Amino acid sequence: MEALAIIVTLAYIGIVSYLVIKQYNVVFVFMASGIAALLLYSLFTGQSILSSDKSTENIFIDVFQFTENEFNSNTAGTGITLMVVTGYAAYMSHIKASNKLAQIVVGPLSKLKSPYLVAALLFIIDSYMKTIISSHSALGILLMAIAFPILVDLGLSRLSAAAVVVIGGFIDWGPSSPSAIFAADKVLGVSPTEFFLQDQLIPGTILVLIGATFTTLYFRYLDKKTALTNNTELAAEKLQSPEEMSCPSWYAFFPMLPLVLIIIFAIFPIFKLEVVSAFLLSLMVIFAMKLIRSTDRKATTNDFKIVMNAMGKSFASVVTIIIGASIFVEAIERLGGITIISNALASANIPILASTLMSLITFLAGIILGSGIASWYGFGPLVPDIAAKMGTSAISIALPMEIASGIGRCMSPVAAVMIAVAGMGNIKLMDLVRRCAVPCIFIFIANIIVCSIYILL
Numbered sequence: 001m002e003a004l005a006i007i008v009t010l011a012y013i014g015i016v017s018y019l020v021i022k023q024y025n026v027v028f029v030f031m032a033s034g035i036a037a038l039l040l041y042s043l044f045t046g047q048s049i050l051s052s053d054k055s056t057e058n059i060f061i062d063v064f065q066f067t068e069n070e071f072n073s074n075t076a077g078t079g080i081t082l083m084v085v086t087g088y089a090a091y092m093s094h095i096k097a098s099n100k101l102a103q104i105v106v107g108p109l110s111k112l113k114s115p116y117l118v119a120a121l122l123f124i125i126d127s128y129m130k131t132i133i134s135s136h137s138a139l140g141i142l143l144m145a146i147a148f149p150i151l152v153d154l155g156l157s158r159l160s161a162a163a164v165v166v167i168g169g170f171i172d173w174g175p176s177s178p179s180a181i182f183a184a185d186k187v188l189g190v191s192p193t194e195f196f197l198q199d200q201l202i203p204g205t206i207l208v209l210i211g212a213t214f215t216t217l218y219f220r221y222l223d224k225k226t227a228l229t230n231n232t233e234l235a236a237e238k239l240q241s242p243e244e245m246s247c248p249s250w251y252a253f254f255p256m257l258p259l260v261l262i263i264i265f266a267i268f269p270i271f272k273l274e275v276v277s278a279f280l281l282s283l284m285v286i287f288a289m290k291l292i293r294s295t296d297r298k299a300t301t302n303d304f305k306i307v308m309n310a311m312g313k314s315f316a317s318v319v320t321i322i323i324g325a326s327i328f329v330e331a332i333e334r335l336g337g338i339t340i341i342s343n344a345l346a347s348a349n350i351p352i353l354a355s356t357l358m359s360l361i362t363f364l365a366g367i368i369l370g371s372g373i374a375s376w377y378g379f380g381p382l383v384p385d386i387a388a389k390m391g392t393s394a395i396s397i398a399l400p401m402e403i404a405s406g407i408g409r410c411m412s413p414v415a416a417v418m419i420a421v422a423g424m425g426n427i428k429l430m431d432l433v434r435r436c437a438v439p440c441i442f443i444f445i446a447n448i449i450v451c452s453i454y455i456l457l
Contacts (some may be wrong), residue, residue: 002340009337012037016328020369021414030324030378031067037331038063051335054335062282070326078185079319081192083311084319084381085176088279089134090310092255094303095290099142100131101252105129106147115154116216122147123212126168127204131196132255136169136372136409136417143168144424157226160219162425163435166417167215170443171207172372172406173200175262175275178318179376183402186322187380188394192275193266199395203454207403210446215439222435257282283307318373325377332382342386351392352452358386358397359404363444366408370415375405391456400451404444411440 012033019029038049042059050062054069092098105125109118126143133139143165151161175192184195235366258278265273273281287304294300332338342354358379366376380401387394409415413433422429 002336005336007337007342009335010036012335013332017365017368018451020374026369026371027320027324027375030321030328030374034324034327034329034331035063035067038066038327038334041331041334049330066330068325070323074119074323075315075319076324078182078322079315081181081185081319082178082322083314084136084279085181087106087307087311088258089138089176089255091283091286092133093138093306094306095251095254096247097251097254097288098138099146100247101132102129102142102146102251104249104252104358106143106150110150110153113154115151116220118154119151119160119219120212120216121155121249122151123164123168123215124127124208126165127171127208129213130169130171130177131174132176132259134172134174134404136172137420139169140165140417140421141424143305144421148425155223157217157223158425158436159427159431160223162421162427162432163439164215165170165217166421166432167211167410167436167439167443169405170211170410170440171204171403171418172376173204175259175278179405181275182322182373182377183380183398187398190340193262197263197266199399201401204403206450206454207443207447210450211439211443214442214446218442219435220441227249228293244326254282254286257285277331321374322377326381327373328378329381329400333385338382339385342382342389351390351396352448354386354390354392355397355400355452356448358383359400359444359448361399363404366405367412370409370412370418372405372409375408377404396452396455399455400447403447403451407440407444407447410434 016029019033020026032156039060042048042063046059048055048059050056051068054065056062056065074411082235083141089098097243100153106122109121109405112121122143126139129139130136133142135290144162148158148161148165151164152158156164174180174196179194181192181198184190184192188195226238239339258275258281261273261278261282262275265278267269287300290300290303327407362372362375362379365378366372369375369378383398383401389396411433412418414431418432418436420427424431425432
């Protein structure tokens with residue numbers, strides 16, 4: 001029976017992965033397949049998936065009651081946080097504050113004459129900007145417009161320059177990251193600020209430095225090997241005009257404002273400032289400043305629609321993935337295969353084996369699904385149960401898993417950032433995937449080692 005449960009569970013995961021690869025809607029696949037699996041579970045076992053005090057007295061209706069409960073629980077808390085963060089990011093893009101920040105941060109690199117030093121510095125800047133601009137594709141597009149021409153003009157191949165932009169955004173961290181918020185709220189039961197400052201910041205910084213060093217040295221080797229550093233390529237044209245970046249220079253501080261407030265009040269806890277409050281406070285301050293400076297205050301207030309529309313799109317594209325993934329995870333757990341595997345890992349009593357295997361799962365899922373979010377949301381909720389059975393901390397498994405999901409996205413041919421960067425760089429998508437593959441695999445291995453050492457210390 002145990003072998004059958006494992007086979008059925010893996011087959012179910014395989015079918016879901018296949019449908020996503022074939023570009024069926026991720027939310028629909030997660031939700032519909034999860035509901036179908038739970039209905040079949042109820043049919044064959046005669047058991048409800050709800051406890052007796054929550055049951056509707058019908059085992060099949062209980063599946064839909066469970067779905068309703070997931071909508072309610074996930075929309076509140078984590079869902080609202082993600083929606084507010086997304087709304088703020090959309091407004092920063094609308095007023096060109098994000099563009100100005102990138103322009104100011106990346107601009108000085110053009111004065112340096114060492115191409116691979118510039119590439120390494122850009123990699124680091126890219127990674128830290130990810131704490132402010134959480135969308136990998138949005139950040140990639142922005143840096144392609146600003147930094148890509150600089151790298152190519154200095155002598156990097158177009159392929160290497162584009163790959164630096166992609167891989168630099170491998171880590172999903174910071175209080176504004178949907179993956180980090182989900183990890184904190186749903187997996188670890190801590191605040192996003194605590195997760196970032198206590199768990200992500202140090203190992204993440206080490207990985208960024210390792211990744212920047214290896215990636216640029218490896219690309220230098222490849223460019224020299226293929227003789228692409230002798231300016232035989234076409235120069236990169238300017239992808240975005242200065243007019244499209246125009247706004248006061250001090251607007252560059254706006255995208256950082258919520259993060260600055262969160263960190264300040266985490267270090268100096270004069271009063272408690274949660275993530276949503278920090279973003280709402282920042283938003284109101286910026287709107288107040290805009291209203292003071294505006295000659296058309298009515299038009300300025302109409303800009304609030306941008307925030308609301310972005311929040312609605314976030315619910316449709318991100319929060320619903322969380323809901324669908326929670327149903328998907330419940331189905332996996334009910335099928336029993338993962339429980340049997342986790343029990344086997346627990347009996348082996350080798351925590352690093354569990355963290356490695358679970359990280360490999362999210363890494364491969366990130367490649368297949370093209371989304372670190374979908375990968376992490378799909379398998380992250382399994383962590384507390386596995387950790388409890390092994391008698392180890394949830395963070396020891398969750399931290400490398402969450403990072404691994406973003407690394408996988410950086411070598412996925414279906415990831416939005418890969419498609420966008422390849423198109424803007426006028427390079428073949430699969431060539432970009434191949435250029436990113438070796439650094440991503442190296443960073444994945446480094447991730448397992450660094451996180452394991454950090455947790456032990």
